[in-house]
Amino acid sequence: xxxxxxxxxxxxxxxxxxxxxxxxxxxxxxxxxxxxxxxxxxxxxxxxxxxxxxxxxxxxxxxxxxxxxxxxxxxxxxxxxxxxxxxxxxxxxxxxxxxxxxxxxxxxxxxxxxxxxxxxxxxxxxxxxxxxxxxxxxxxxxxxxxxxxxxxxxxxxxxxxxxx
Amino acid sequence: xxxxxxxxxxxxxxxxxxxxxxxxxxxxxxxxxxxxxxxxxxxxxxxxxxxxxxxxxxxxxxxxxxxxxxxxxxxxxxxxxxxxxxxxxxxxxxxxxxxxxxxxxxxxxxxxxxxxxxxxxxxxxxxxxxxxxxxxxxxxxxxxxxxxxxxxxxxxxxxxxxxxxxxxxxxxxxxxxxxxxxxxxxxxxxxxxxxxxxxxxxxxxxxxxxxxxxxxxxxxxxxxxxxxxxxxxxxxxxxxxxxxxxxxxxxxxxxxxxxxxxxxxxxxxxxxxxxxxxxxxxxxxxxxxxxxxxxxxxxxxxxxxxxxxxxxxxxxxxxxxxxxxxxxxxxxxxxxxxxxxxxxxxxxxxxxxxxxxxxxxxxxxxxxxxxxxxxxxxxxxxxxxxxxxxxxxxxxxxxxxxxxxxxxxxxxxxxxxxxxxxxxxxxxxxxxxxxxxxxxxxxxxxxxxxxxxxxxxxxxxxxxxxxxxxxxxxxxxxxxxxxxxxxxxxxxxxxxxxxxxxxxxxxxxxxxxxxxxxxxxxxxxxxxxxxxxxxxxxxxxxxxxxxxxxxxxxxxxxxxxxxx
Ligand SMILES: Cc1cc2nc3c(=O)[nH]c(=O)nc-3n(C[C@H](O)[C@H](O)[C@H](O)COP(=O)(O)OP(=O)(O)OC[C@H]3O[C@@H](n4cnc5c(N)ncnc54)[C@H](O)[C@@H]3O)c2cc1C
Ligand SMILES: Cc1ncc(C[n+]2csc(CCOP(=O)(O)OP(=O)(O)O)c2C)c(N)n1
Ligand SMILES: [Mg+2]
Numbered sequence: 001x002x003x004x005x006x007x008x009x010x011x012x013x014x015x016x017x018x019x020x021x022x023x024x025x026x027x028x029x030x031x032x033x034x035x036x037x038x039x040x041x042x043x044x045x046x047x048x049x050x051x052x053x054x055x056x057x058x059x060x061x062x063x064x065x066x067x068x069x070x071x072x073x074x075x076x077x078x079x080x081x082x083x084x085x086x087x088x089x090x091x092x093x094x095x096x097x098x099x100x101x102x103x104x105x106x107x108x109x110x111x112x113x114x115x116x117x118x119x120x121x122x123x124x125x126x127x128x129x130x131x132x133x134x135x136x137x138x139x140x141x142x143x144x145x146x147x148x149x150x151x152x153x154x155x156x157x158x159x160x161x162x163x164x
Numbered sequence: 165x166x167x168x169x170x171x172x173x174x175x176x177x178x179x180x181x182x183x184x185x186x187x188x189x190x191x192x193x194x195x196x197x198x199x200x201x202x203x204x205x206x207x208x209x210x211x212x213x214x215x216x217x218x219x220x221x222x223x224x225x226x227x228x229x230x231x232x233x234x235x236x237x238x239x240x241x242x243x244x245x246x247x248x249x250x251x252x253x254x255x256x257x258x259x260x261x262x263x264x265x266x267x268x269x270x271x272x273x274x275x276x277x278x279x280x281x282x283x284x285x286x287x288x289x290x291x292x293x294x295x296x297x298x299x300x301x302x303x304x305x306x307x308x309x310x311x312x313x314x315x316x317x318x319x320x321x322x323x324x325x326x327x328x329x330x331x332x333x334x335x336x337x338x339x340x341x342x343x344x345x346x347x348x349x350x351x352x353x354x355x356x357x358x359x360x361x362x363x364x365x366x367x368x369x370x371x372x373x374x375x376x377x378x379x380x381x382x383x384x385x386x387x388x389x390x391x392x393x394x395x396x397x398x399x400x401x402x403x404x405x406x407x408x409x410x411x412x413x414x415x416x417x418x419x420x421x422x423x424x425x426x427x428x429x430x431x432x433x434x435x436x437x438x439x440x441x442x443x444x445x446x447x448x449x450x451x452x453x454x455x456x457x458x459x460x461x462x463x464x465x466x467x468x469x470x471x472x473x474x475x476x477x478x479x480x481x482x483x484x485x486x487x488x489x490x491x492x493x494x495x496x497x498x499x500x501x502x503x504x505x506x507x508x509x510x511x512x513x514x515x516x517x518x519x520x521x522x523x524x525x526x527x528x529x530x531x532x533x534x535x536x537x538x539x540x541x542x543x544x545x546x547x548x549x550x551x552x553x554x555x556x557x558x559x560x561x562x563x564x565x566x567x568x569x570x571x572x573x574x575x576x577x578x579x580x581x582x583x584x585x586x587x588x589x590x591x592x593x594x595x596x597x598x599x600x601x602x603x604x605x606x607x608x609x610x611x612x613x614x615x616x617x618x619x620x621x622x623x624x625x626x627x628x629x630x631x632x633x634x635x636x637x638x639x640x641x642x643x644x645x646x647x648x649x650x651x652x653x654x655x656x657x658x659x660x661x662x663x664x665x666x667x668x669x670x671x672x673x674x675x676x677x678x679x680x681x682x683x684x685x686x687x688x689x690x691x692x693x694x695x696x697x698x699x700x701x702x703x704x705x706x707x708x709x710x711x712x713x714x715x716x717x718x719x720x721x722x723x724x725x726x727x728x
Contacts, residue, residue, distance in 0.1 A: 010345055013294070014282060025287050055472070062469035068291040068311060071345040164344060 002031070002051050004076040004083060004154045005061065006162055010069040011037050011044040018067050019046065028052065028060050032085075032151030043071065043164070047153045074162045076154045083154035086124070087132045088114075090145040093121040098143070109135050120145060128152075169298040169329040170195035173262065176305050178205040179337040182233050184224060184596050185209065186217040190237025191277060192264025195329040209596060209625065212617040214241050216589035218248020219615070222257050223593030226576045227551055229382060231258040231312050232593060238264045239277030242323075243284065247583060249319045250288035254580025255403060256380060258317035260308050261289075267327040268296055281323045290318030298331040306338040315348025316467040317380055348466065352483030357491050360438070360462045360479050364492075365501045367436035369511045370396045373419065376403030376579070377441015377465060377485050379572045384408070386489035387440065393496060394503055397515055399427035401442050402564050403579045410568035411548075416515065417524075420448035421716045422561045425523040428714070428722040430515055431456050439463040441485045444474040445580070454721025464488050523714050523727060524565055532707035533682050535559060535634045538689075539566035542604065542632060545689045550602040551594045553577065555587035555611035558640040561712045563606045585614030588631065592618060595627045602630070602693070609635040610659055619672040622699045630692050631701045633665060636708045644711045648726065649718075669701035680705040 009015050016035055023030050031049040038045045050060060057075070064070055076083070093099045099121070106113055106123050109131065115122035125135055132149065156162070167175065173196055177185065186209045189197045200208050211217045214236045221232025232252075236245045242263040252259045266275040282294050291311050293304050301324070308320040364370060378387050384407055391398050391414055398408045399419040408415055417424035419431055431437065437459040442448070449455040455475060463470075463477040464485055471480045481488055526536045539562050542550075552567055553576040554560040560577055569575045576594060578586040591605035612633055622629060643657040669676030675698050679688045685704070692700040714725035 014286075017283070018286060021286055055476070059469065059473060066467070066469050068343075068346050 001054075001057070002049065002077065003057050004081070004152060005048045005050065005064065005073060006076050006154060007046040007048065007064060007073045008038070008071045008162055008164065009044050009046060009067075010071065011042050012069060015044060015069045016046070018069060019048070019064065022063055022067065023050075026059075026063065028056065034151035034153050047151070049152050071164055072162060074156065076156060079160070080157040081154050082157060083128050083152050084126050085129060085132055085152050086126050086150040087135070088122060088124055088148045089136070090120055090122045090147075091139060092119065092143040092145060094119050105135070105138055111135070165334065166332045167335045168195060168199070168332050169301050169324065170199035172298070172301050172333070172335045173305065173324070173329065174199045174203055174206060175335060176302055176337065177233065178203075180305070180309055181230070182206055185233050185235055186211055186220045186224070186593065187235030188214050188217055188237065188241060190241050190264060192238035192241075192266060192326045193235060193329070195326065196235065196262075196264070208235070209592075209621070211589065211592075211621050213615060214244035215247050215585065216592070216615050216618045216621070218245050218259070218261065219251065219583075219586050219589035220593035220596070221259055221261075222248060222252045223553055223576055223590030224597045225252070225257050225259055225593075226590070227573050227594040228597045229573065231260055231309060234259065234261040236261070236263055237277070238266055238281070239279050242279055242281040246284060246288065249285055249321065251578050251581045251583045251586060252319040253288050253290065255578065256317050256376060257319065258312040259319035260305075260312050261319055261321045263321060263323045264329075265294070265323045265325040268325045269327070271325065281321065285321045289321045292321035292323065294323045294325075295328055296325070298328050298333045301328065301333075302335060303338050303341065306341045307343065310341050310343075311346060315346075316470075349482050350484045350487055352464065352481040352488040352491060354491065356479055356481045357488060358495060360481060361492055361495045361499070363436055363460060363462060363479065364394060364396075364438065365499065365503055367503070368507050369434045370394070370436040370438065371430050371434045372396055372398040372408075372438045372440065373401075373431065373442055374398065374404045374407050374440045375401040375442025378404055378407035381441065381466075381485045382572070383441070383486040383489055384572045386486060386493060390489055390493055390496075393493070395508055396438075396503075397430055397512070399423070399430065401445070401448055401579070402577065404442060405564060405575045406569035406572040409570040411570055416519070418564055419722070420445075421450070422565065422712050422714065423716075423722070424565075425521045425714060425725065425727070426515055426518040428716065428725060429518045432721065432723040433514070434459045437461045439465075439477070440489070441465060443470045446474070449474060450716045450720055450722045450724075454723070521727075525728070528682065530707070531681070533680065533685060533704055535562050535636070535704070535706045535710055536566055537682060538632065538634060538685055538704050538706065539563055539606070541686050541689055543567050545686065545693060546602055546604065550574070550604045551576065551591075551598060553587050553590040553594060553603070553605045555605070555607040556582045556584045556641075557608040557611060558636070558644060558710070558712050559606050559608045559634040562634070584611035586611075588612060588618050588629075589615050591629045591631075592621060592625075592627055595629055596625070603628075604630045604632060606632045606634065608640060609633055609637060609662060610639045616668070619669065619674060619699070619701075623673045626697065627699060628695070628697050629699050631699070633701065633703050634706050635662075635665070635703050636706050636710065637662070638708055641712070644715075647711070648715070665701055665703040669699075674699040674701055676701045676703065678703045678705065
């Protein structure tokens, strides 16, 4: 099963490599990983997507908790939650009809065109993984010049909050 | 008052109660060695190889419960220490390893003797730090000792660049440290404990399986009391030996790959397995599906990640064994119920039948010295009261089987990593910690050569260790596997050229003895132990074909032992 694990950890040099090292040393897989400092600059928030059977996920959360730098963690997939990913995608937009078509798709997917040249559009799109995948699928493969995805971040629904 | 980083380090060690520092100098730690030179409170022990420094500190820690402390230089000093750090990590031994680092301005430049010590030791230490500012030094050291000694203990590495040891700042000893990200659990969940106690009272075929956690927590007293109160059989892992008196009737010996018939059969037939401070290692369980197949399992451990890692348990209890055992005892003492005497008597009757198989019996006939006979005699001659360290191999298992440890912290071996070369330097650490005690190291002819240079350290400090080399001329443990499982294709296990160990010992200034007749074993041991202030290297020429029995082949169940 797919799990989204949200981790609050000390924002210290090397903290991220402890998490990454744990996954490679124990043979767990990381599907995506996103990290940034929180409103409290001494803390980092890390969102990690992984897959595994229940016992494996249990070991993963226990081992993560055991890392000295980890302050708290939460398996978001255990409760209602929102997940989002940011994608920046550069596509061909040369002819008038192509520009029209892309613009229309962007509107349908509620994205934004954030950079324009006479040959290309750069689009910003957020959503869950399915939405971003669907957007890519609707474009012609040849038209995609570049994609960048941030990896999933997520947060629990309701009043529940992961903080210290 | 302003002090340099080096002075702060040395002052801190003293304030923290460190009396011995095992180390080896080099460029990156010159300031620190200068600060050591100017004081006499922290005693520095100069080893002959950094690996030995870590094992000595480890032996010091295992025999005292206090953290062992190591100081090495950057680069090769640090990499030489890695084996010892990993050894301590696998066995959860509290240790603080201080490594020198190149100056901060040079980090990352492939500077002379630079390695990424923090990167290299990350997966084999409980935690590690790189100190970038002298102002952080004292608090970081405090954190290192705190992390190393609390919760599930382990080694912590503190990497200190040379410029940090030269820079100055004010020093105040940090008496306490709190960390928001690190708060080990102590008390077990009382509801879970209650459940466990009820299961114990109802069990028909219970057994205690206890490990290194009992030793690490100094919980022998409550553990013994609990076992006596309930009258249940007890088996120990090799790390747990001494955690319950080996001469007690309730003790079934070690379990696992080279465990006794009574321990392994009792595990295979029990209906309640009470695991305390043990981690279900694969050397213990054999084939997981066949491990305690009929049992409900209670598991007490301070590390949640140890629980249900290899074997799914029914009643997990996360907490310090000391605290959990005391709660169990309190609950039992007020309980009206007692284990059913008749049912227990039947279980014991069955166990005694297994015990009667006398699985550790060995032949004493023939012209060759049996290694078991040496350990048996050693036990008698030292009256069971020695500190015994061992190396890794067949001799280690014979030591575990034949030396009956009634007290904790007396049996010191590398269990988890199985590090050859551990025995001799570990014995040095033990002897430094207990200058008056009888310290023995049991080694093989292979492993002893992995840190043989430490004979010089033993000479320098006058350590009266007794070294028992069970010399079978082979890398015996590997030879045994090749005999059993590779149709006697003895590939690279015959160590053909051996030094003359007697002369070697003498060259280092020690006493050397060579013993090759069974009838000389006892006399030689007695003579050696009479030399109270000498290091004696006893080279016992033993039967090269002897194997360790019982043996559970890899992948088999505990009840599928190969017996003699
Ligand atoms: C050649 C060779 C052969 C071997 N054969 C055998 C064999 O036949 N049988 C055998 O038993 N071993 C054998 N070993 C050793 C084996 O590899 C393991 O090291 C050993 O079984 C582990 O012991 P343990 O389960 O007690 O765990 P340890 O490594 O001692 O771990 C201690 C456990 O206690 C927990 N703990 C620590 N402190 C506390 C506390 N305060 N409160 C609660 N819990 C705590 C820890 O979290 C950990 O889970 C062999 C080793 C070698 C090298
Ligand atoms: C550093 C290291 N290298 C290799 C091994 C694998 N190994 C385990 S036991 C053993 C043989 C040890 O031989 P010896 O020291 O003579 O002891 P014996 O088994 O003969 O008693 C070896 C090579 C190990 N445990 N550690
Ligand atoms: Mg040998």
